[in-house]
Amino acid sequence: MTLAATFLAGAKSRLLPASIPFRFFAAAAIFHLLMWLVLLLWTNEATSFRGGLGPTLAAVHILVLGVLTTTAIGASAQLLPVATRHALAAIWPIKLVFWLSVPGIAALIVGMYFADLRIIISAAITTAVGLLLYAGLLADNLRRAENLPVVAAYGWAALVALVLLVGLGLALVSNYVTGALPNHQAIALAHMILGGFGFMGLLVLGFSHVLVPMFALSAAPPKRPSFIAFILATAGVALGGIGALADSTPVLTAAALVGLAAAALHLWLMSRALKSGMRKRLGHSFVLVRAAWALLPTTLLVGLAALYGLAGSNGPTLFGFLLIAGWLLTFLLGILQRILPFLASMHASGPAGTAPPLLSALAASAPLKLHAVCHGIAIAALSLAIAADSAWLARAGSAIGLIGAVAFTWFTAGITRRALRW
Secondary structure, three states, X not given: OOHHHHHHOXXXXXXXXXXXXXXXXXXXXXXXXXXHHHHHHOHHHHOOOOOOOOHHHHXXXXXXXXXXXXXXXXXXXXXXXXXXXXXXXXXXXXHHHHHHXXXXXXXXXXXXXXXXXXXXXXXXXXXXXXXXXXXXHHHHHHOOOOOOHHHHHHHHHHHHHHHHHHHHHHHHHHHHHHOOOOOHHHHHHHHHHHHHHHHHHHHHHHHHHHHHHHHHOOOOOOHHHHHHHHHHHHHHHHHHHHHHHHOOHHHHHHHHHHHHHHHHHHHHHHHHHHHHOOOOOOHHHHHHHHHHHHHHHHHHHHHHHHHOOOOOOOHHHHHHHHHHHHHHHHHHHHHHHXXXXXXXXXXXOOOOOOOOOOHHHHOOHHHHHHHHHHHHXXXXXXXXXXXXXXXXXXHHHHHXXXXXXXXXXXXXXXXXXXXXXO
């Protein structure tokens, strides 16, 4: 039996109301548009960004919190109960997560953009409360995920990273007022590693063990190599966080090398799932997913080169960009192209077992083609712009990225409208 058949057995009884996951996805699509717009307007400082309040820091958090984290909350809140076969005990907590985190993120972005510490501090606290409430919901579902041991292991590790991430984020915010931290840059790097490779990265790796086989109609990856990849990935994240806090090049080097080993094993498992799957044609979405898979080891290699000054003067900036906008954003946008019609079709099927509409009837392909082309060009152009410190190339890439974001928002709006109509 394929993982898809197991995953879907009785899934409709564990679905949230369509308005709940889709409100997170709609918010992520709007933040995605805003991110490219801010980059377009402030490309001069983006190509060599090293931190500090202002529009570029706002753009980074639009992407990390507004797009990536919001998408992760919406997807996991719906897919994890389906996968674990345990519905959420109540609906109101996940609604409260939305009304704390999304407005909090929006306010935090405004505060960072205008360098207003009063807004930043209050918004950071609100966002932190929302994220910790989500962490509690995630923990409640993970403790019942005995049928998905690999996914649960990644989920628990991601949960630990999230709690540490929130703590470091609040420390960084308070440091703008108190100046008490001994090394703001070192803690900022640990914050980025725990956010990109820790919370988001581990969730991506974990859910890939369900989503990729489900869409490819293949069996789940074998457990033993999957757990080895998990151990390597968590060890890499732990070493990265420790190395950043200690400002230790040898430890960061070890983290990158362990991370490369984890990435290689994970990609082998995913390749095996695709090859053994009954569905061979996976559409434009998996063009993005495969591109993201290529960007994962590329990101680690660029980070390793940047440690030793071999990636140019903007090597650290390029590393951060490839981590959040290259690997993570590309993967999530690719997977969202499959998840959104999939969830809409599940909500559209009648209670008496009537056949759901075809996915092709729910989603127009033209916006997705345009988005895939624009996203690929934008990531390539911004990467080159950072490496060459070229503002005009960054501006051109951001403009193309904005066009792609408009296309993706159009796609998301169409799917959301259909999902809410049933």
